[in-house]
Amino acid sequence: MAGSRLNSWDRGEEELVAPQDARKGGAHAPLLKEAKVLNKKKTAGAFLAAGALALLTACSGGSSDDATPDSTAGGSTGGAPTGEVKIWMPTQEDSQSTAWEAIVEGFNATYPDVTINLETRSVDELKTALRQAAGTSAVPDIYWYWEGSGLGGELVDVGMSRDLTDYYEQYGWEDRFTPAALAGVTQYGGFHGIPWTQQGEALYYNKALFEEAGITELPTTYEGLVEAAEALKAAGITPIQFGGTVNWHVMRLLDALIETKCGADVADELNKGDGDWGTEACVTDAFTEFKSWGDNYMNEGFMALSNDDSSQLFYSGDAAMAFEGTWFEGNIVDNGMDVENVGIFTFPTDTGRLYGFGEGFYITEQAENPDAAALFLDYATSVEGQDLAGNAWAALSVNKEVDRSDASALAPTWIEIFNAATGIYTNNDQNFSTAVTTEYWRIQNAVLLGDIDPADAGAEFQSFREANQ
Amino acid sequence: MTTQSPPRSGAPTPSRSARPVRRRRSPFLRALPYLIPAVGLYGYFLLYPMLDAVRLSFFTWSGFKTDEPAFVGIDNYVRMFTSDPVFWKAFGNSVIWVVLSLLVPMMLALLLALGLNRKMLGRNLLRSVFYLPAVFASITVAAMWRWLYNPTLGMVNQLLEAVGLEEWTRTWLGDPKIALYSVFVASVWQAVGFSMVLLLAGLQNVPQELVEAAKIDGANAWQVFRNVTIPALRPTFIVVVILTMINSLKVFDLIVGMTGGGPAQSTQVLALWSYTQSFTNHSFGQGGAVATVLLLVSLALVVPYMLWTMRGEDK
Missing domain, CATH: 3.40.190.10 (Periplasmic binding protein-like II)
Structure with a gap:
């Protein structure tokens, strides 16, 4: 599989490995390793990491081997990704809609041929729609959901969610997120979903x-x-x-x-x-x-x-x-x-x-465009994407490099609270x-x-x- | 002058042989080609889902396509009747709703129809005003009345306070003892206009010669109403009663919009509980069982009444 470009938002222009190649340690594997080394040079947000570590001791099964920060990669095969990525979310507040548009715009600046189509529903309608669509071709490429066992776990159980282990390896996501955030996506085995908020x-x-x-x-x-x-x-x-x-x-x-x-x-x-x-x-x-x-x-x-x-x-x-x-x-x-x-x-x-609880984005098992979906989520949870998200969804970012201590008046208090939590x-x-x-x-x-x-x-x-x- | 009468026996002429064939075709067969599309649509979109809901009540199913329904016999019914903490509350509330709907809005509609059937200034305006709530979507009515009942800012409590009746103020939708009746008031406000229009139409079909004849015979106003108007309104009453029964049994959106079945399921009714079991609790078998009970209750109420009234018409 030919590699496509690394995303400009985190690491500049580099070749990237496709999931299958990375998994097999194929010809592009050294590039992935090189990318991780480059990422090590990035400085992590100290207070968020501390908070994440505090939570790790109590509730996380996830761990990272090194401090590799954002790893991002294109998800298409044989060149620039194209096509539509359909996403389902609950109805968004005004500030969230504005932030979302900025994220999509930022993503499309690099990948103009990928169309991000967001469909929103009320909370109950979203739950019903996902249930009805499960196992059919009507499912979106990505859905937003709560990570708890009664909700997100149920959809994992019925095979709605795709195990993203390959993408976690490809993009180095294990090193991107706080341990508390990772705990929500590793609790069902493998990697189901990508963290979006830790509330x-x-x-x-x-x-x-x-x-x-x-x-x-x-x-x-x-x-x-x-x-x-x-x-x-x-x-x-x-x-x-x-x-x-x-x-x-x-x-x-x-x-x-x-x-x-x-x-x-x-x-x-x-x-x-x-x-x-x-x-x-x-x-x-x-x-x-x-x-x-x-x-x-x-x-x-x-x-x-x-x-x-x-x-x-x-x-x-x-x-x-x-x-x-x-x-x-x-x-x-x-x-x-x-x-x-x-x-x-x-x-x-x-x-x-x-x-509290976590919320995440899940790529469906039947997604028509999973590579582009992963590529978009990679951008949305990157430092650049999270900066655009601001505190529209949560006071803290799931990306441990993102410092939101100045994002709002109450953010420092929340950071203290997360740091103190066991x-x-x-x-x-x-x-x-x-x-x-x-x-x-x-x-x-x-x-x-x-x-x-x-x-x-x-x-x-x-x-x-x-x-x- | 001679006339040629058609032969009475022997080989039929070609023209005679064609006629009997046409005569043998029943009206039903002739109508069938026109009926098939409607019957097909009705069967697919109404009958099939109805029968499928009944079938589903004998299965347990989470609603996921990936999850195969499992046959459980009458387990869903046993659970519904013995261990469902909400079913009997919903059943009782549905009965209360039907009885109240047959009494209160119908009575009010009849009084309004009688009042607005007289020649008076502003009659058409008043008819429109009373009918207006019937054109609103139920969810709109629910939002409006929810605001009226708001415990702190709502007009109902503020009005009571303004006229010195503070002790009458209530948490109208938050008190399980009165919440159902509070919602019912909104239902009356919405439903009475429609019944009023039907009854008005019925009143205008009361034969005036019979009314006049009764008056000439010395009947007073009550006797005219009792012995002429009411019997003449019988076909209209049939329609109004059946529609009221059906609408009250399937009451759903008004309750969803005002209380969601709460507080503590105190305003739950069968239609909403069936929906909740299926689409909120994702127990489609349980939801199907509640829907089946609702279907049987509806048939048990509506069919005998229709048969009884049709027999009356035949006589």
Whole structure:
């Protein structure tokens, strides 16, 4: 297979090896090695690497042999790549659409004959479309998805995702991404997907409202958090806002309480293993606390509001806290709130783990243009592509060379949080199958509404899980 | 003058032999070529999916083409009736919705039709105003009413507060005890105009000579309404009742748009639960089982009513 050009964005004009040649150690293999040596000369972003290493100890199975940074290559056979790359993603925010257009434009500057066609759908429609298209010729070349076992893992199980091991070798992607980001794509064996974001979720707080309530130090224990909520309530301030109609918003609090009350090991058993929700006393404790938050500290009428509606309370200074992710800073700015008045601290679970999840791009097994698809993803996750992406999708980049400490006001805080985290615990709607998630949400809402006693919630959920195994 | 009558026996003339053949062709056979395209489309797009959903209810399938459906007999039905935590709630809500739909919007529609059947200033304008909600897409109606019910900024609670009824304010869509009825109010607002138009059309077909005759016989207004108007409206009532039953059994988009079946599945109905099981939970067998129950309930309600009313018409 004839090699095509190396991408200009990272390494200038060089010959590159095709996947098959590299795999076989063919004639072009020395070029790949040479490319890696050249890449070693690049300076890595020190703080991001440190953060990534911290997470590696807890949650990653991936590792890299050397510090080779971006490795990029063209993906076509016999010359410049051509054709269409069809990509499916959820509906994008304005800032994301703008960044996307810049990435596509940057890519097309080098590869004008590759047409990138993005199709967006709402989250639920995307899930449905992928399910319906699986195994058919209707699949796109690339799809964006969450990496958790209940979502991304399911599509891997049914053969929707292509194992990208050859491309990882060809482009040196193992050396590009943070270990935490790589963990999400190596968890199913091989390399399924390419990391796009590593999201963290924590408590955003309104500094002025905390001060008004007399809170001088950020809570570092769960008891301290409850005391802070009590102080806010006493000052006539809604402690925290949630929107109940979307289920997954309130779920964040329940997930964090399970982690807090059960500890990391038991929580992992409950969420990802065979733990018994009906017999663990910590489950009842978590649901009891959960109900207490609903009764005492959440915004009035939260169950009838969407997360978008309830977030307005935070932007307008009517609620002191929001349990949100790395993406939330963009929303704060878009909604006119002074970001200097906002701080972040992790939900004090006392396990040291950060709440969060990864999102990635997957190339389909039936992709018509996999080489061009890989080429595009290579550009999108390169330093140049990630600089164009900015913080439109996440505060931090999955590319360990990309320094976003100056990208936004809250980026340094997020970097500190990631550096301090000993691991990740994932949202349960990514851990569970969709049917189990639906029941998890029903029970969480029924507990909040008083229809299910917190003491019965775990047993009822366990009963459903067993019936649906 | 002589006339030649056709022979009564013997070999038929060519012209006579052709006629009986034409006569033997039934109207159905003559219509068949015109019916085939419509029947084909109907069969492929309506009957086949319906029967396939029933077939699927005896299988377990995740919805992936790569995943072969596995036959499980009546397991999906057993699970649905015994261990599905939402099915009976959805079933009960569907029954409540049908009963309320047959009572409230129909009654209101009849009253509006009777009122707007009189000659009065602005009659056409009022008819248009009351009919207008029926032309809106349900999802639009849902968005509008969701905003009206917003617990903090919604007009319903603000209005109640403005007239001194603060204690009546509620989380209309967040309280499982009233959420279904809150959605139903939006449904009434949307549905009543359509039934009103049908009943108005029916009222204009009431024979005026019968009304006049009844009045001459001394009947008062109630007696005219009871003994002349209502019987004359019978065909219209049949249409309105059947359409109302069908529409209420398949209520879906309004609930999706306003509550998504929540909170805690308290506004779940059979059509939405079937969809949720299939397309959200990806349990197509379970979804098919719920759809089959919905189909049977629909047939059990609509078919006897149609047979009964058709017998009445024949008499």
